[in-house]
Amino acid sequence: MWPFKTVKSIKESGMFDGFIDWHSHILPGVDDGIKRMSDSLEVLRFYEDLGIRHVWLTPHIMEDYPNTTAELRARFEELKKEWNGKVELHLAAENMLDTLFEERLEAGDFLPIGEDGRHLLVETSYYTPPIGMDELLDKVKSAGYFPVLAHPERYRYMDEGDYIRLKELGVLFQINFASLVGxxxxxxxxxxxxxxxxxxxxxxxxxxHRLDATQRMIALKPTKNSVLDNLREVVSNGGKFH
Known part of the structure; x- marks a missing residue:
């Protein structure tokens, strides 16, 4: 049993040792996340101190941030040239299920997440689902990808029945650990x-999304032992892909 009652913070618990961060907006200057290269490097140094070993950079691709694959890859190469630490960097994207996504789906133009290149990190509006969401997810699978829904706990329109239905459709869920502390x-x-x-x-x-959020990561405190036991299992597995 992980000794949560004696832990003052998640950092002190050692949960981040070997952790894979599957969702971040650390790639600088491409969306509403980190803006400056120097801040990205500071975040990565902080990650290294925590014991994090892999981070997936998942900038938005959406109508508000119509990043192209070529542009994101070029920026990623710039970050890799500047970074010389132990944290391994990987590039993917967080894809909004909007009209732009449908265009990219038709063109087969994606930055998938995961080493096997078979998964897509997707999101929707927090308040309403896209029209024909289930059919769109089926198209993703027909194109040879497994959809991974970013932060499902944050969608206000979803309830337990929605989560069960999406699981039956073969959708994977990526949760934000900050959700567990409110x-x-x-x-x-x-x-x-x-x-x-x-x-x-x-x-x-x-x-x-922001440099100052790193300090909140240090201060994150456990809630229920049972919940964090379950979280630790997910973290220990390193991610459960098909």
């Missing part, structure tokens, strides 16, 4: 706890 409100926290209790969480990540 980082996105009480409703998101309760949904995240429920997903963990049902074994529905497949991946976890920081969804980090």
């Amino acid at each position: 980082g996105y409100g009480d409703t998101a926290r309760k949904k995240c706890e429920w997903l963990l209790s049902k074994g529905m969480a497949d991946l976890t990540g920081s969804d980090l």
Whole structure:
């Protein structure tokens, strides 16, 4: 049993040792995340101190941030040239299920997540699902990818029945660990706890957008022992891909 009651913070618990951050906005200057290269490097040094060994850079691709694959790869190469630490960097994208996504789906133009290149990190509006969401997810699978839904606990329109239906459709779930300490409100926290209790969480990540958020990572404190036991299992597995 992980000794949560004696742990003052998640950092001190050692949870981040060998951790894979599956969702971050650390690639500088491409979306609403980190803006400057110097800040990206500072975040990565902080990650190294925590013991994190792999981070997936998942900038937005959406109508508000119509990043192209070529542009993101070029920026990624710039970051890799500047970074000389132990944290291994990987490039993917967080794809909004919007009209731009449908165009890219038709063109087969994606930055998949995971070493096998068979998974797509996707998101929707927090308030309403896209029209024909299930059919769109079926198209993703028909194109040869497994959809990974980013932070399902944060979608206000989703309830337990929606999560069960999406799981039956073969969708994987990536939760934000900050949700467990109320980082996105009480409703998101309760949904995240429920997903963990049902074994529905497949991946976890920081969804980090700002340099100052690193200090909040240090201060994250455990909530329920049972919830964090479940979270630790997800983290220890390194991610449960098909």
